[in-house]
Amino acid sequence: MNSDGRATTQQRLLSRLMQIAFIAVLLLLWSLATTVWGVSRILLPNPLNVWHQLVEVVSSGAFIPDLKVTLGELTAAFAIAMSLGVSLGYSISRSRFLIKVFEPLLAAIYAIPIILFLPLYVLLLGLGPGSKIALGATISFFPIVLSTIAGFGNVDRRLVIVARSMGANDLQMFRHVLLPAALPVILAGLRMGFTVALLSVIASETIASFAGLGHHIVDLAENMDTARMFAYIVFVIAIVAFLNAVVSRLERWVRWR
Amino acid sequence: MGAMAVSRTEVAHPIMPAAPNIWRRLERRPGIARLGVVILLLLIWEIAARYFLDRDFISPPSVVVMSLDKLFGTPGVPSALWLTLYEVAAAFVLSVIAGAGIGLAVGLNRFAHQSFMPIVLLLYGIPQITILPIFVLVFGVGVASKIAFGVSHGMFPIMISVTAGVQKIEPVLFVSARSMGANRWQLFRFVIFPHMIPSFFTGMRLGMSGVLLGVLLAELYVSTAGIGYFTSIFTQNFDATKLMGLVSMLAAIAIALNEIVRRAELHYARSRD
Numbered sequence: 001m002n003s004d005g006r007a008t009t010q011q012r013l014l015s016r017l018m019q020i021a022f023i024a025v026l027l028l029l030w031s032l033a034t035t036v037w038g039v040s041r042i043l044l045p046n047p048l049n050v051w052h053q054l055v056e057v058v059s060s061g062a063f064i065p066d067l068k069v070t071l072g073e074l075t076a077a078f079a080i081a082m083s084l085g086v087s088l089g090y091s092i093s094r095s096r097f098l099i100k101v102f103e104p105l106l107a108a109i110y111a112i113p114i115i116l117f118l119p120l121y122v123l124l125l126g127l128g129p130g131s132k133i134a135l136g137a138t139i140s141f142f143p144i145v146l147s148t149i150a151g152f153g154n155v156d157r158r159l160v161i162v163a164r165s166m167g168a169n170d171l172q173m174f175r176h177v178l179l180p181a182a183l184p185v186i187l188a189g190l191r192m193g194f195t196v197a198l199l200s201v202i203a204s205e206t207i208a209s210f211a212g213l214g215h216h217i218v219d220l221a222e223n224m225d226t227a228r229m230f231a232y233i234v235f236v237i238a239i240v241a242f243l244n245a246v247v248s249r250l251e252r253w254v255r256w257r
Numbered sequence: 258m259g260a261m262a263v264s265r266t267e268v269a270h271p272i273m274p275a276a277p278n279i280w281r282r283l284e285r286r287p288g289i290a291r292l293g294v295v296i297l298l299l300l301i302w303e304i305a306a307r308y309f310l311d312r313d314f315i316s317p318p319s320v321v322v323m324s325l326d327k328l329f330g331t332p333g334v335p336s337a338l339w340l341t342l343y344e345v346a347a348a349f350v351l352s353v354i355a356g357a358g359i360g361l362a363v364g365l366n367r368f369a370h371q372s373f374m375p376i377v378l379l380l381y382g383i384p385q386i387t388i389l390p391i392f393v394l395v396f397g398v399g400v401a402s403k404i405a406f407g408v409s410h411g412m413f414p415i416m417i418s419v420t421a422g423v424q425k426i427e428p429v430l431f432v433s434a435r436s437m438g439a440n441r442w443q444l445f446r447f448v449i450f451p452h453m454i455p456s457f458f459t460g461m462r463l464g465m466s467g468v469l470l471g472v473l474l475a476e477l478y479v480s481t482a483g484i485g486y487f488t489s490i491f492t493q494n495f496d497a498t499k500l501m502g503l504v505s506m507l508a509a510i511a512i513a514l515n516e517i518v519r520r521a522e523l524h525y526a527r528s529r530d
């Protein structure tokens with residue numbers, strides 16, 4: 001049990017080994033399944049095959065058109081969500097009454113799976129980028145607006161009173177008191193909004209679309225080109241991880257400034 | 258009717274003392290103002306859909322509500338809703354079992370925690386929507402792939418909260434229970450179980466929203482009998498009324514399920530602290 005409070009270096013080394021062993025066993029089972037046990041190539045491609053396909057996908061640059069589509073949709077969706085979310089959140093946060101009226105309402109809508117709106121957006125905006133942008137913007141709007149309300153709404157009253165008594169005007173108040181106090185919370189909301197926008201853009205491409213990274217995975221699945229599909233999935237996961245890492249880095253940089 | 262009309266005209270007239278009075282009363286009751294906002298939005302939607310927008314694409318809320326019986330009269334829709342509910346229930350039960358089981362195993366053993374928690378977090382960080390086609394490839398287009406995708410979304414939050422909850426138990430409690438001669442079962446029943454309850458219910462709330470997301474994603478992606486089938490049929494037929502009705506039914510189901518687990522969390526998390 002947990003009675004031993006500290007972990008020795010030996011233990012840490014052992015668990016590192018366990019992790020490597022876990023992944024190694026997984027890879028071994030995978031390759032055994034495809035070579036010895038004869039699992040269908042359509043269900044589970046050979047890992048070496050997947051690797052070759054991955055190298056091919058990355059080096060040929062065949063992913064660029066789809067990546068452009070996805071990034072374009074993501075940028076539009078996030079820009080809409082950010083401008084609407086921050087401006088609405090700021091206006092709501094200016095009054096305690098408005099916070100009390102709108103915050104529970106927004107939180108309640110945020111609790112339903114917004115992916116449900118996708119069929120409506122497809123009906124309204126078609127299968128093109130419009131429905132993806134709309135869904136991504138809707139989903140990422142909520143964390144942004146809620147965190148903006150929380151950020152600006154919870155600024156210490158004393159700071160505001162002190163700044164006022166020192167004769168700060170509205171602009172100075174915003175620039176030197178409200179913004180620095182609210183920024184960390186808003187940035188966290190923006191980062192979360194970015195992540196969910198990215199995921200929902202890919203999700204709506206997967207469900208109903210003509211182009212984009214998500215659509216390409218479905219295309220390969222429908223053509224039973226499983227090895228290339230696995231490679232593409234790994235590639236997309238890497239891109240998502242990369243974008244999220246960039247945004248986290250950006251968040252930390254802005255906060256530090 | 259008559260009295261209401263009179264009072265309304267009174268309000269409409271700019272009598273100076275009346276207006277601030279109403280504002281002040283509203284200010285004390287944000288719930289009423291909230292209701293007003295919702296009604297106003299519905300009204301805007303109603304007017305816009307009735308007079309300005311194309312009926313093929315958007316339907317006024319009154320029409321959507323009035324034709325809910327037609328939606329349920331469509332052959333296959335009630336059973337599709339039941340099927341979705343069944344998928345969510347099955348996926349949730351499996352997620353709770355798997356999440357609590359693995360969470361306990363990983364949380365109670367220091368070595369297992371050190372070794373496997375990074376792997377769990379890594380798996381949880383994968384954008385699962387990318388592997389949805391694999392689920393369909395392996396489990397088929399039927400019920401199984403929906404349940405499996407729901408479990409893969411719902412399991413991790415439960416696992417992580419249970420692990421975190423168990424980890425927070427003070428080691429002193431284990432030592433004293435052991436020294437009083439508690440066996441393994443008694444240790445679980447009287448030390449671990451009461452302490453994991455709040456985090457377990459938090460995990461179940463997060464797990465439920467995960468399960469709903471996973472099942473709905475898989476349903477919308479490909480479905481031969483569930484609600485995903487009907488959303489695509491209604492979209493192709495430009496049947497905005499039925500589509501909006503179905504989407505609002507699903508949203509209502511999702512809200513109800515979320516609310517049940519949220520209430521449970523509030524109840525148990527509070528009573529233990």
